[in-house]
Amino acid sequence: MLGLIVAIAVAVYFSRDLPDVTELKDVQLQTPMLVYTHDGVLISQFGEKRRIPLAIEQIPQQMKDAFLAVEDSRFYDHPGIDLIGVTRAFVSLVMTGEKRQGASTITMQVARNFYLTRDKTYRRKIREILLAWRIEQLLPKDQILELYLNKIPLGQRAHGVGAAAEVYFGKTVDQLTLPEIAMIAGLPKAPSRLNPIYSVENAVERRNVVLARMLAVDAISREEFDQASRAPLEGKYHGPAIEMHAPYVAEMARQYMVERYGEEQAYTTGFKVYTTIDSKQQQAAIDAVVQNLLDYDHRHGYRGPIANPWLTVPELDEQSAQEQPLEPMVVLPEPMWEQAEIVEHLQQYRGYQHLVPAMVTSVSEQSAEVIRRDGAAGTIDWDGMKWARAFITDERQGAAPKTAAEIVQPGDVIMTEVVQDGVFALSQLPEASGALIALNPEDAAIRALVGGFSFAQSQFNRAFQAKRQLGSNIKPFIYSAAFDNGYGLASLVADAPISHWDASAGVAWRPKNSPETYDGDTRLRLGLAQSKNVMSVRLLRAVGIDKIRQHLSKFGFPLDEIPPNESLALGSASFTPLDVATGFAVLANGGFQVKSYLIERIEDQHGNRLFQQQPKVACSECEAIEESISEFSDLTEFADIAADQFAMCPALPVDPAQQAPRVVSDTNTFLVTQAMNSAIWGGGNWSAGTGWNGTGWRAARALKRRDIAGKTGTTNDAKDAWFSGFQPNLVATSWIGFDDHRRKLGSTAYNANLGRDQIVGKEFGAKTALPAWIKFMQVALQNMPVQSFTAPDNIVSVRIDRSSGLLTHRTDSSTRFEYFVAGSEPTQYAEALTQPVDPFIDNEVQQPSTVDDELF
Numbered sequence: 097m098l099g100l101i102v103a104i105a106v107a108v109y110f111s112r113d114l115p116d117v118t119e120l121k122d123v124q125l126q127t128p129m130l131v132y133t134h135d136g137v138l139i140s141q142f143g144e145k146r147r148i149p150l151a152i153e154q155i156p157q158q159m160k161d162a163f164l165a166v167e168d169s170r171f172y173d174h175p176g177i178d179l180i181g182v183t184r185a186f187v188s189l190v191m192t193g194e195k196r197q198g199a200s201t202i203t204m205q206v207a208r209n210f211y212l213t214r215d216k217t218y219r220r221k222i223r224e225i226l227l228a229w230r231i232e233q234l235l236p237k238d239q240i241l242e243l244y245l246n247k248i249p250l251g252q253r254a255h256g257v258g259a260a261a262e263v264y265f266g267k268t269v270d271q272l273t274l275p276e277i278a279m280i281a282g283l284p285k286a287p288s289r290l291n292p293i294y295s296v297e298n299a300v301e302r303r304n305v306v307l308a309r310m311l312a313v314d315a316i317s318r319e320e321f322d323q324a325s326r327a328p329l330e331g332k333y334h335g336p337a338i339e340m341h342a343p344y345v346a347e348m349a350r351q352y353m354v355e356r357y358g359e360e361q362a363y364t365t366g367f368k369v370y371t372t373i374d375s376k377q378q379q380a381a382i383d384a385v386v387q388n389l390l391d392y393d394h395r396h397g398y399r400g401p402i403a404n405p406w407l408t409v410p411e412l413d414e415q416s417a418q419e420q421p422l423e424p425m426v427v428l429p430e431p432m433w434e435q436a437e438i439v440e441h442l443q444q445y446r447g448y449q450h451l452v453p454a455m456v457t458s459v460s461e462q463s464a465e466v467i468r469r470d471g472a473a474g475t476i477d478w479d480g481m482k483w484a485r486a487f488i489t490d491e492r493q494g495a496a497p498k499t500a501a502e503i504v505q506p507g508d509v510i511m512t513e514v515v516q517d518g519v520f521a522l523s524q525l526p527e528a529s530g531a532l533i534a535l536n537p538e539d540a541a542i543r544a545l546v547g548g549f550s551f552a553q554s555q556f557n558r559a560f561q562a563k564r565q566l567g568s569n570i571k572p573f574i575y576s577a578a579f580d581n582g583y584g585l586a587s588l589v590a591d592a593p594i595s596h597w598d599a600s601a602g603v604a605w606r607p608k609n610s611p612e613t614y615d616g617d618t619r620l621r622l623g624l625a626q627s628k629n630v631m632s633v634r635l636l637r638a639v640g641i642d643k644i645r646q647h648l649s650k651f652g653f654p655l656d657e658i659p660p661n662e663s664l665a666l667g668s669a670s671f672t673p674l675d676v677a678t679g680f681a682v683l684a685n686g687g688f689q690v691k692s693y694l695i696e697r698i699e700d701q702h703g704n705r706l707f708q709q710q711p712k713v714a715c716s717e718c719e720a721i722e723e724s725i726s727e728f729s730d731l732t733e734f735a736d737i738a739a740d741q742f743a744m745c746p747a748l749p750v751d752p753a754q755q756a757p758r759v760v761s762d763t764n765t766f767l768v769t770q771a772m773n774s775a776i777w778g779g780g781n782w783s784a785g786t787g788w789n790g791t792g793w794r795a796a797r798a799l800k801r802r803d804i805a806g807k808t809g810t811t812n813d814a815k816d817a818w819f820s821g822f823q824p825n826l827v828a829t830s831w832i833g834f835d836d837h838r839r840k841l842g843s844t845a846y847n848a849n850l851g852r853d854q855i856v857g858k859e860f861g862a863k864t865a866l867p868a869w870i871k872f873m874q875v876a877l878q879n880m881p882v883q884s885f886t887a888p889d890n891i892v893s894v895r896i897d898r899s900s901g902l903l904t905h906r907t908d909s910s911t912r913f914e915y916f917v918a919g920s921e922p923t924q925y926a927e928a929l930t931q932p933v934d935p936f937i938d939n940e941v942q943q944p945s946t947v948d949d950e951l952f
Contacts, residue, residue, distance in 0.1 A: 139338060176229050282299070476500075535681050543876075586901035766915070901922065
């Protein structure tokens with residue numbers, strides 16, 4: 097009776113400040129944030145604790161048996177406190193004077209893991225017992241076991257059996273073998289010491305204890321015990337099951353979630369963030385940017401090894417040192433390092449993308465033997481190193497090497513790429529940077545985004561953080577403004593040198609074409625396709641800077657960031673690749689202003705949708721439907737008649753808030769697209785010798801599709817190179833340049849640019865940025881059928897004379913069909929001209945007129 101009274105008194109005393117365990121009914125376990133692509137591919141995980149919550153039905157019976165056998169074999173029989181275990185622990189305490197046995201049931205461990213510390217005090221133990229009693233009154237046994245198996249810390253930041261299966265074996269729980277299950281079940285006793293990453297020996301010993309307990313309670317047979325206890329165990333860490341690495345995208349998603357929910361909630365609530373990224377296009381973009389930067393870097397020469405620990409400076413006395421030349425000689429020490437020593441040394445050097453550090457161990461006439469950081473040994477043959485002319489400057493490279501010894505020597509630490517098993521190629525970490533971004537033009541959903549060569553190298557996301565001058569990438573928007581102010585594809589503008597005195601600067605401004613060739617009066621289609629600088633300047637003068645700036649703002653470019661001077665015509669404005677791609681999306685979608693976005697939806701850990709993006713959608717069909725609606729007084733009658741039109745429309749007219757605003761006419765964007773299509777496909781009759789190339793002709797040769805349009809861009813001194821282009825369903829922008837134009841060569845600082853090399857010559861957008869765009873589009877457009885650029889209803893096509901832009905009766909290679917806005921097509925025939933036009937009579941733009949006989 098006295099013991100009972102004391103027990104009641106203790107229970108009442110310690111029950112006063114116990115936490116409310118009813119929250120365990122709907123407990124939210126700390127679960128990391130997962131980031132997915134649009135098509136459900138996992139690209140990242142954020143959060144200190146790794147946890148994969150599982151329902152009790154998802155956990156294998158053998159896993160439950162293992163934990164019950166070693167932790168609480170009478171779990172389903174006791175009320176939360178195991179009196180036999182408590183008695184055993186009490187006897188042990190009396191006999192030894194030490195707290196060797198805790199007598200904790202699984203329910204008591206749940207109480208401790210959720211509410212208490214792990215301090216071994218009597219106060220904590222009493223509170224643990226009382227909480228366990230309450231939990232047993234509140235929850236069924238299976239739910240308690242489920243909480244335990246999901247909450248228990250199991251080492252290496254893994255919490256719960258789902259995460260432990262992934263961390264230690266790279267598997268899901270249903271894929272685990274009996275020995276693996278037993279190993280995990282043995283971890284709660286000492287997670288940091290009994291895991292196989294820390295000690296395989298400790299883990300095997302503890303695993304076999306668990307197997308013995310399972311045998312003792314008849315959870316497994318003797319045969320299963322014998323096989324499992326003899327099974328080998330590997331100690332290896334397995335990272336999160338990331339299916340595709342897209343760190344620049346993942347970081348953008350992380351920042352969005354932290355801003356929206358706060359850091360603690362974002363990392364622990366188990367959010368599932370679905371981005372707009374298409375996994376196939378994203379991987380294609382990564383491959384394109386990485387390969388393009390490596391190709392550019394290799395063209396400009398080899399900068400030498402990262403280091404060479406085998407090279408030493410000989411020790412000299414004072415007199416000998418004075419007699420030595422300024423550059424001390426180096427010698428190779430003997431003997432060479434063993435492979436293990438080389439691998440250990442290479443651990444201090446980091447790999448980037450598929451570049452892996454390696455050490456040269458021997459050099460032959462035209463090959464070298466290497467050992468890589470991962471322990472792989474192999475050969476760099478001549479094909480893998482002959483590119484390595486010595487880097488001198490961005491503009492110069494050394495002579496082509498003839499032997500391997502001119503390139504590498506034993507002890508060199510270098511970067512390598514895999515060619516095939518046992519065969520590698522010499523490489524190096526690029527100094528130039530690049531970015532590529534692709535959008536769906538209908539709503540500007542980001543389909544692919546790459547912010548640099550390697551996130552491990554630099555976390556700066558050039559795709560949406562780097563504002564760079566656009567160069568000729570600005571011209572389609574200049575031409576769009578011209579088309580809104582009376583010009584057409586066949587309008588003639590003087591392609592002739594300009595010299596304008598700038599009184600404030602005291603010098604003449606002389607914009608030049610690149611290359612410096614001038615063709616006299618030239619049609620605007622050719623002017624954009626061949627990127628004529630002086631024609632762009634003349635258009636800006638004719639239309640007016642203010643009108644041009646206002647027009648450019650319709651494409652999403654901030655007005656206050658558009659320079660109010662004539663340099664704008666040559667691309668002096670600075671915007672990010674994301675800004676540029678969004679602007680080109682307006683051209684691709686027919687004139688609707690759309691806003692880019694990355695986060696498509698957010699779900700909680702149970703799949704409940706918390707947020708759904710509602711983007712503005714470009715929908716020309718919606719406009720047609722809305723016009724048709726106005727003709728019907730009975731909407732039901734209209735719906736019956738135009739049901740097929742409704743089905744075609746991604747945003748129904750009944751929800752106008754979802755429709756993107758039209759900022760440019762479809763006729764305008766069609767004309768710009770036609771000129772940009774010529775920038776890729778050129779024009780003329782090649783067999784007759786009257787054909788011409790556009791600046792993006794390499795895209796036509798590689799993609800062999802007519803439904804693409806694009807524009808190159810190169811800034812002054814080739815500091816930035818661009819290519820932006822689109823197909824009706826996809827728009828992409830590629831950029832390459834240096835993050836910092838101030839670079840060092842030895843101790844000398846200089847202004848860097850993309851320079852020139854001995855393979856492609858001077859680096860332009862067409863040679864430097866376009867290859868990445870092509871490589872990306874080759875993959876991204878694989879399953880997209882060819883889709884022609886459809887002319888709006890008010891566009892007409894007539895045959896014109898190529899040189900004058902007038903109508904013609906001829907049908908030879910000197911003519912072509914050209915598009916015009918209805919009513920603006922010429923009425924005069926070229927044959928009626930009595931004398932040829934001198935292209936250099938007037939350097940100013942010939943103003944378009946609605947009266948055809950005044951145009952020329």
